Amino acid sequence: MTTVAQFWNRNRIAGAVYVLLGLLAVLYFGVSNPAKNDVTLRLTADTSLTFGARPVIIVLGLVTVAVGVALLAVLTARSHFAWTAGVALGALVLAFLFWGTSLAKTLHTIPVEALLYGTLIAATPLIFGALAGVLCERSGVVNINIEGQLLVGAFAGALVGTMTKSVWAGLIAAGVCGALMAALLAVFAIKYLVDQVVLGVVLNVLAFGITGVIYERLMQPNAAEYNNAGQFKPWEVPGLSDIPLLGPVLFRHNLFVYLALALVAAITFALFYTRWGLRTRAVGEHPTAADTLGIKVRLVRYRNTIMGGFVAGLGGAMLTIGAGVTFNKEMTAGKGFIALAALIFGRWSPVGAMLAALLFGFADAMQQFLSSVISPVPSQFLQMAPYLATLFAVAGLVGKVRAPAADGKPYVKG
Amino acid sequence: MKLELRGITKRFGDLVANDHIDLVVEPGEIHALLGENGAGKSTLMNVLYGLLRPDEGEILVNDVPQTFRSPGDAISAGIGMVHQHFMLVPVFTVAENIMLGAEDTKLGVLDKKKASAHITEVSQTYGLPVDPEAVVETLPVGVQQRVEIVKALTREVDLLILDEPTAVLTPQETDELLEVLRGLKAAGKSIVLITHKLREVKAIADKITVIRRGKVVGTADPGESEDELAAMMVGRHVQLVVDKSAAEPGAPVLTVKDLSVVDDRGHRAVTDIDLEVRAGEVLGVAGVQGNGQTELIEAIMGLRPAVSGSVLLGGAELRGRTTRQVLDAGVGYVPEDRSTDGLVKEFTVAENLVLDLYKSEPFGSKLVYRPEAVARNAKDRIEEFDVRTQSADAPVGSLSGGNQQKVIVAREMSRPLKLLIASQPARGVDVGSIEFIHKRIIRERDQGGAVLLVSTELDEILALADRIAVMYRGEIIATLPAAGATSEKLGLLMAGVTGD
Numbered sequence A: 001m002t003t004v005a006q007f008w009n010r011n012r013i014a015g016a017v018y019v020l021l022g023l024l025a026v027l028y029f030g031v032s033n034p035a036k037n038d039v040t041l042r043l044t045a046d047t048s049l050t051f052g053a054r055p056v057i058i059v060l061g062l063v064t065v066a067v068g069v070a071l072l073a074v075l076t077a078r079s080h081f082a083w084t085a086g087v088a089l090g091a092l093v094l095a096f097l098f099w100g101t102s103l104a105k106t107l108h109t110i111p112v113e114a115l116l117y118g119t120l121i122a123a124t125p126l127i128f129g130a131l132a133g134v135l136c137e138r139s140g141v142v143n144i145n146i147e148g149q150l151l152v153g154a155f156a157g158a159l160v161g162t163m164t165k166s167v168w169a170g171l172i173a174a175g176v177c178g179a180l181m182a183a184l185l186a187v188f189a190i191k192y193l194v195d196q197v198v199l200g201v202v203l204n205v206l207a208f209g210i211t212g213v214i215y216e217r218l219m220q221p222n223a224a225e226y227n228n229a230g231q232f233k234p235w236e237v238p239g240l241s242d243i244p245l246l247g248p249v250l251f252r253h254n255l256f257v258y259l260a261l262a263l264v265a266a267i268t269f270a271l272f273y274t275r276w277g278l279r280t281r282a283v284g285e286h287p288t289a290a291d292t293l294g295i296k297v298r299l300v301r302y303r304n305t306i307m308g309g310f311v312a313g314l315g316g317a318m319l320t321i322g323a324g325v326t327f328n329k330e331m332t333a334g335k336g337f338i339a340l341a342a343l344i345f346g347r348w349s350p351v352g353a354m355l356a357a358l359l360f361g362f363a364d365a366m367q368q369f370l371s372s373v374i375s376p377v378p379s380q381f382l383q384m385a386p387y388l389a390t391l392f393a394v395a396g397l398v399g400k401v402r403a404p405a406a407d408g409k410p411y412v413k414g
Numbered sequence B: 001m002k003l004e005l006r007g008i009t010k011r012f013g014d015l016v017a018n019d020h021i022d023l024v025v026e027p028g029e030i031h032a033l034l035g036e037n038g039a040g041k042s043t044l045m046n047v048l049y050g051l052l053r054p055d056e057g058e059i060l061v062n063d064v065p066q067t068f069r070s071p072g073d074a075i076s077a078g079i080g081m082v083h084q085h086f087m088l089v090p091v092f093t094v095a096e097n098i099m100l101g102a103e104d105t106k107l108g109v110l111d112k113k114k115a116s117a118h119i120t121e122v123s124q125t126y127g128l129p130v131d132p133e134a135v136v137e138t139l140p141v142g143v144q145q146r147v148e149i150v151k152a153l154t155r156e157v158d159l160l161i162l163d164e165p166t167a168v169l170t171p172q173e174t175d176e177l178l179e180v181l182r183g184l185k186a187a188g189k190s191i192v193l194i195t196h197k198l199r200e201v202k203a204i205a206d207k208i209t210v211i212r213r214g215k216v217v218g219t220a221d222p223g224e225s226e227d228e229l230a231a232m233m234v235g236r237h238v239q240l241v242v243d244k245s246a247a248e249p250g251a252p253v254l255t256v257k258d259l260s261v262v263d264d265r266g267h268r269a270v271t272d273i274d275l276e277v278r279a280g281e282v283l284g285v286a287g288v289q290g291n292g293q294t295e296l297i298e299a300i301m302g303l304r305p306a307v308s309g310s311v312l313l314g315g316a317e318l319r320g321r322t323t324r325q326v327l328d329a330g331v332g333y334v335p336e337d338r339s340t341d342g343l344v345k346e347f348t349v350a351e352n353l354v355l356d357l358y359k360s361e362p363f364g365s366k367l368v369y370r371p372e373a374v375a376r377n378a379k380d381r382i383e384e385f386d387v388r389t390q391s392a393d394a395p396v397g398s399l400s401g402g403n404q405q406k407v408i409v410a411r412e413m414s415r416p417l418k419l420l421i422a423s424q425p426a427r428g429v430d431v432g433s434i435e436f437i438h439k440r441i442i443r444e445r446d447q448g449g450a451v452l453l454v455s456t457e458l459d460e461i462l463a464l465a466d467r468i469a470v471m472y473r474g475e476i477i478a479t480l481p482a483a484g485a486t487s488e489k490l491g492l493l494m495a496g497v498t499g500d
Helices: A002-007 A010-032 A053-073 A080-102 A112-137 A146-163 A167-191 A196-219 A246-250 A255-273 A275-285 A287-292 A297-320 A335-345 A350-372 A379-397 B041-048 B071-076 B094-099 B112-126 B141-154 B171-186 B198-204 B226-234 B293-300 B323-328 B338-342 B371-384 B401-413 B431-446 B458-464 B487-494
Strands: A039-042 A048-051 A109-111 B003-012 B015-025 B030-035 B056-061 B064-066 B079-082 B159-163 B190-195 B207-212 B215-220 B252-262 B268-278 B282-286 B306-313 B331-334 B419-423 B450-455 B467-472 B475-481
Touching: A010 A053, A010 A080, A039 A080, A039 A112, A048 A053, A053 A080, A080 A109, A080 A350, A109 A112, A112 A146, A112 A167, A112 A246, A112 A255, A112 A297, A112 A335, A112 A350, A146 A167, A146 A196, A146 A297, A146 A335, A167 A196, A167 A297, A255 A275, A255 A297, A255 A350, A275 A287, A275 A297, A287 A297, A297 A335, A335 A350, A335 A379, A350 A379, B003 B041, B015 B030, B015 B041, B015 B056, B015 B215, B030 B041, B030 B198, B030 B226, B041 B159, B041 B190, B071 B079, B079 B141, B094 B112, B094 B141, B112 B141, B112 B171, B141 B159, B141 B171, B171 B190, B171 B198, B171 B487, B190 B198, B198 B226, B207 B226, B215 B226, B226 B431, B252 B293, B252 B450, B268 B282, B268 B293, B268 B306, B268 B450, B268 B475, B282 B431, B282 B458, B282 B487, B293 B306, B293 B419, B293 B450, B323 B331, B331 B401, B338 B401, B371 B401, B401 B431, B419 B431, B431 B450, B431 B458, B450 B458, B458 B487, B467 B487, B475 B487
Parallel strands: A039 A109, B030 B190, B030 B207, B079 B159, B159 B190, B282 B450, B282 B467, B331 B419, B419 B450
Antiparallel strands: A039 A048, B003 B015, B003 B056, B056 B064, B207 B215, B252 B268, B252 B306, B467 B475
């Protein structure tokens, strides 16, 4: 019994899974339903690489198998788990992308630039949402309400942006509405000690309800007056946007993408190098200790939760006035929960959360690309991709992570 | 600093935790606040430290009345506190913990250099070495306590409150702490020492105030005998030494061989332990908290899988059995944490008395439960074990710590046992109840039962055990007869020093 349990540790189980998946990829994508057409990787407008899809897929599949074998045989230390997962799963995803493109009905070209650009766009609301989570949860308040905060942000951005004819007013309104929603979360969680998970879900339903009613009664029938906001125009960073590949991917976005990246840096700095950050982390880890040093635990939590809501609200606005799209009922479609997953996958650190958000964003961008070129993969399956990636990331790859010790625990004196 | 408390009263609902308490602490004085668990000492100090607001009474610092709305107010008035459960953030460094709440910043950025320099300066002044860069959770308990003291001293307090500071220390660490306190006193600091340990009080206090049931029952000099102090604290004469005859060990009852166990994080907590408990003897397992005692007992009880080794009860293998099977084999178990592992707090006293027996006759069968048999049993047990409760139907959580413990002891000892495992049976229990529980443990031994006692309190081990095994870092580093053991010798062993 014991010997069996000890042999099948996390690394070995993952290794066995990689061997299996790698072999499946080789057999299915390379042999039984083989890729036919050559695939072109278009890096920039004038640089392209063309590959025979089949050998590439077989090599990538074998890479996965090799990583799996290595995990089974030699790489037993815990530290090897994360990077091997990255290599093995990355190879699998690439194999899948090549195969899908090779058998696509229209083009057999992967536009790398556009794919990465789309990744960043798709990741941006997730980054905002995950940062909202960082702000709340580092101070000890669980935020299941990110979804609702994104949704009211998207809603307020569109509504106020149309009514005032100013996207900037829409942006501010989005942040304020997110903050209001978070204030509700804070009052019930901090003052009335309501279970924070249940509370978050209930507030999400509230957000669906309120935005849904106003949308159906007001915004849908009178779209021109209430649901017709403009869009933040892209701003090409002078100089930087001309760098091949990197420029178009990183520096030709609108405000939201730059703001998200700036916030990641700002929050990382604030959390680890300022008084505010030290106190926030202390309150999230050991509120009683903070209290005995004269820190007002509840005040810190109120402030952080409301700040988090503001950030999530801004992220929601990305979906409407950031993308130039009208508001639609429940348009966040689970992005708040994916952001929550990014927060956990990123281990409650702003940079980690951003990387996780980019991963999920890539799954989304790939999904959109493969749908657009009409690949043989059913579109329903493709649409599952970001959610599947989330599920695997959180369930399989995270392992035991350490949340802030007092996360979700209300602070009661005495 | 001169501190004076006048008529401090604090109520929690109907309970009066502090009833018009007066207390004067002179500058440069070590003032011991002596009282049993639950006497109201900690409540009083939390009032003084601004964590609780008093319902009546006033606090005077250097003859000036003060109102403390939060610990911040108390700190700025010059009062510091070292709590019984350390108020340190485990994942922070020493410097981060100490600067928290009083951070120096340079252009908005935390000035860790300045904080470290300040810490080094304070620790050199008072002879309290700490490494500002160390992460707190990696430090031994004694060092963490030192960090707490340094934390208070960097805030330039004039009065330091220490709440049960020796509860987690070995005897040698305790001596070191007392030495540090003498140094602080020499530097002119006032100290309030909250404790229920008579020996420390006698060793260091200048003045003693005794609290019982929320009231000051008197003051005493350190010259008073331990018996007198104990009588003041408990309110009647108590027998501090347990009467017992020499043990008459019989055949081995529990034999543990090469047992290894891992903790929750997968680290080895118990390594290749061998031990034997015979019929009619008490084997005491001594050691500082967290040296594998918990995991050892949980493995024996089937609450935690062992990695290797065997656990034999009268020759039958217990390893791999469920906890119910272990109990049914004749093992009684008093867990170390009674509120999470020993009792269901919302259940009544009567129900808690049959938690392990509710589905066997006469209390019920697989299908039925017989409340009248449970009630009858409760009546008998409450009488026999002197459980002070309003009724058998009161929720067990409403009882005092000592009486809750008696409920567990009554339950575990009311069926025939081959082996009794008692883990920290006196923790958080009043002196009167300790006396009673100890007598019952010795009676169990005298009736031919084997007893495995785990305790971090050396006094308890020395009072009860016939043989003593000392655990250090998951191993038993020595087993010796109680007859020749002294607390000094055991203290060294508990710190891992085995040299002869």
